[in-house]
Amino acid sequence: MRVREGNKEKAIIEAAVKVIAENGYYGAKIHKIAELAGVATGSIYSYYENKLQIIFAIFDNVWKELYGKLELVEQDASISPSQKLEALIDLVFNLFTENQDLALVFAHEQNVLIRDYPDRFTPYFEKFIQTGQDIISQGIASGVFNPSVNVFILRKYLMGGISGCIQAWALDPAGYSLAEIRDQLKLLAHKGVNL
Amino acid sequence: MRVREGNKEKAIIEAAVKVIAENGYYGAKIHKIAELAGVATGSIYSYYENKLQIIFAIFDNVWKELYGKLELVEQDASISPSQKLEALIDLVFNLFTENQDLALVFAHEQNVLIRDYPDRFTPYFEKFIQTGQDIISQGIASGVFNPSVNVFILRKYLMGGISGCIQAWALDPAGYSLAEIRDQLKLLAHKGVNL
DNA sequence: CTTAAATTTGAATAGTGGTTCAATATTCAT
DNA sequence: ATGAATATTGAACCACTATTCAAATTTAAG
Numbered sequence: 001m002r003v004r005e006g007n008k009e010k011a012i013i014e015a016a017v018k019v020i021a022e023n024g025y026y027g028a029k030i031h032k033i034a035e036l037a038g039v040a041t042g043s044i045y046s047y048y049e050n051k052l053q054i055i056f057a058i059f060d061n062v063w064k065e066l067y068g069k070l071e072l073v074e075q076d077a078s079i080s081p082s083q084k085l086e087a088l089i090d091l092v093f094n095l096f097t098e099n100q101d102l103a104l105v106f107a108h109e110q111n112v113l114i115r116d117y118p119d120r121f122t123p124y125f126e127k128f129i130q131t132g133q134d135i136i137s138q139g140i141a142s143g144v145f146n147p148s149v150n151v152f153i154l155r156k157y158l159m160g161g162i163s164g165c166i167q168a169w170a171l172d173p174a175g176y177s178l179a180e181i182r183d184q185l186k187l188l189a190h191k192g193v194n195l
Numbered sequence: 196m197r198v199r200e201g202n203k204e205k206a207i208i209e210a211a212v213k214v215i216a217e218n219g220y221y222g223a224k225i226h227k228i229a230e231l232a233g234v235a236t237g238s239i240y241s242y243y244e245n246k247l248q249i250i251f252a253i254f255d256n257v258w259k260e261l262y263g264k265l266e267l268v269e270q271d272a273s274i275s276p277s278q279k280l281e282a283l284i285d286l287v288f289n290l291f292t293e294n295q296d297l298a299l300v301f302a303h304e305q306n307v308l309i310r311d312y313p314d315r316f317t318p319y320f321e322k323f324i325q326t327g328q329d330i331i332s333q334g335i336a337s338g339v340f341n342p343s344v345n346v347f348i349l350r351k352y353l354m355g356g357i358s359g360c361i362q363a364w365a366l367d368p369a370g371y372s373l374a375e376i377r378d379q380l381k382l383l384a385h386k387g388v389n390l
Numbered sequence: 391c392t393t394a395a396a397t398t399t400g401a402a403t404a405g406t407g408g409t410t411c412a413a414t415a416t417t418c419a420t
Numbered sequence: 421a422t423g424a425a426t427a428t429t430g431a432a433c434c435a436c437t438a439t440t441c442a443a444a445t446t447t448a449a450g
Contacts, residue, residue: 003417004427024307026221030408031430040429042410051408085388108310111362112219112303136388145388152371153360153379154388160359161352167306168351176347184348192387193280193331193340193349196395197447203398225438226400235399237440246438 009047011037013061016054021101021170025055025109055113056120058105063124066091070131081139086186088132092162093182100170107167129155158189204242206232208256211249216296216365220250220304250308251315253300258319261286265326276334281381283327287357288377295365302362324350353384 015037019028030051034041048054073079073087096103114121133155139145165181210232214223225246229236243249268274268282291298309316328350334340360376 008428024311027311029406034430041408042430043428045409046427104310108307112307115299115303115366116219116222139388144390146382146386146390148382149388150371150375150379153376154383156359156363157356157380157383158359160362161356163359164351164353164355165348167355171310176345180345181348184345185352187341187343188349188352188387190387190389191341192383192385193334193344194385195339195341196449197397197445199397200446224436236438237400238398240439241397 008037008039008043012039012044012047012054013057017058017099017101017105020055020058020109021104025112052117055105055109056117056122058102059110059113060122060124062095062102062106063122063128066095067124067128067131070128074131074135081135081142081144082190084135085139085189088135089162089182089185089189092166093178093185096166096170097178100173103166103170107163107170110163129159132158161185161188203232203234203238207234207239207242207249208252212253212294212296212300215250215253215304216299220307247312250300250304251312251317253297254305254308255317255319257290257297257301258317258323261290262319262323262326265323269326269330276330276337276339277385279330280334280384283330284357284377284380284384287361288373288380291361291365292373295368298361298365302358302365305358324354327353356380356383 012033015033015035016028019033019036023029023032030044031041033054034044037044044054048057069091070088073084073091079087096106110125114125133151136145136149136151136154140147140149140151162185165185169175169178169181207228210228210230211223214228214231217223218227225239226236228249229239232239239249243252264286265283268279268286274282291301305320309320328346331340331344331346331349335342335344335346357380360380364370364373364376
C-alpha cells in the first residue's frame with residue numbers, strides 16, 4: 001500500500017498561516033494554500049475536514065505550546081509573581097517574534113473566531129488566560145500587586161494591549177524594535193504611565 | 196418628481212451595525228441588512244456604492260464624532276493631562292455603552308478593515324489616536340507621566356486594552372459592570388498592577 | 391389629470407471559491 | 421512482478437450572495 005510522503009499536515013498548516021496572514025481568513029483561498037504547501041487542492045481535505053479546521057488547528061498548536069510553558073513557570077515557587085508576569089509577556093513575544101505571520105493571524109483572526117465558534121476554539125487558550133489570572137492573584141495575595149485590581153478585567157486589558165502591540169509590529173516590523181515593545185509592555189503593565 | 200421617503204441612509208447604517216455585530220462583516224448578508232432597514236435589497240445600492248462603503252461609513256461616523264470631542268478636551272488648557280487621558284477613556288466608553296452593537300463591530304472588524312484597506316479607512320481614527328498621543332506627550336512634558344514611556348507603543352497598548360475590555364463586555368454585558376471596567380482601565384493606565 | 395423625473399423594487403445574473411469524487415499514482419506485502 | 425490498499429490529483433460541481441437592471445411606484449409640477 002501507498003504511504004504518505006513527507007509531512008503534508010504540517011506543510012498545509014504552515015502555508016495556511018502565511019496565506020491567512022496576508023489575506024485574512026476569508027481572503028485565504030484553499031487553492032492558494034494548497035499551492036504554497038505543494039499539494040493538490042483536494043489533498044487538503046484528506047488532512048483537514050474543511051477550511052475551518054485548518055485555522056482551529058493553527059490556534060490549537062499555538063496555545064497548547066504557550067500554555068505548557070506558562071504552566072511550568074506558574075508552578076515554580078522560586079519565581080516571584082512579578083517575574084511570572086514578565087515571563088508571560090516573554091512567552092507570547094518569543095513565539096510571535098519567531099513567526100511574524102503567526103502574529104498577524106493571532107492579532108486579526110482570533111477574536112472573530114472566538115465570537116463565531118466559542119465552543120470549538122482551543123481550550124488551551126482559556127487555560128493560558130486562567131493561569132495568567134492565577135499569577136496576578138498570587139501577586140495580590142503576596143502584597144506585590146494592587147489588591148484593587150480586578151483580575152478578570154486585567155486579563156482582558158493585558159491581552160488586548162499585547163495583541164495591539166504585536167499587530168502594530170507585525171504590520172511594520174521595521175517601525176520599532178520588538179525588544180523595546182517588550183520592555184515597554186512590562187513597564188506599562190507594572191507601573192502604568194505615571195511617574 | 197418622486198422624493199425620498201424618510202432617512203433610509205441612516206436606517207441602512209443602523210441595520211448594518213446590528214447585522215454585522217451579530218454575524219461579522221462576511222456573515223452579514225445584504226438582503227438581511229435590507230430587510231432590517233425596511234428597504235428592498237436593491238435600494239441599498241442607491242445609497243451606498245457597495246457593501247464595503249457601508250462599513251466604512253459606520254467607522255467614519257464613529258471616529259468623526261470621537262475625534263471632534265477629544266479635540267475639544269485636548270485644547271482645553273484648564274484640564275490636566277491626567278484628566279485628559281481619563282476623558283479619552285470616557286469618550287470611547289460613553290459611545291460604546293450607548294450602543295453595544297457598535298462596540299462589537301468596533302472590537303471585531305476595525306483591525307481587519309485597517310489591514311485590508313489602510314488607505315481607505317476613515318482618517319478621523321488616525322487623528323483621534325494622534326491627539327491621544329499628544330495628550331501623553333503633554334503629560335510627559337509637564338512632569339506627570341513617566342518620560343521613559345514610548346508614546347507610540349503606549350497608544351497601541353492602550354487602544355488594544357480598551358478594545359479587549361469592550362469586546363469582553365459586549366459579548367457578555369451582564370458579566371461585569373461597565374462602570375467598573377472604566378475605573379479599572381483608568382487605574383491600570385495610570386498606575387499598572389503594582390501597589 | 392397627465393406627464394416627467396426620481397425612487398424603489400426584487401427577481402435574475404454572474405462570479406466566486408469551498409468541496410467533492412472519479413481517475414491516477416504510489417507504495418508495500420506476498 | 422502483481423495486486424491490494426492507500427494517497428494524491430485537479431477539474432467539475434454547486435451553493436451562495438453581492439450586484440444589476442428593467443419594471444413598477446410614487447411624487448410634484450404643469
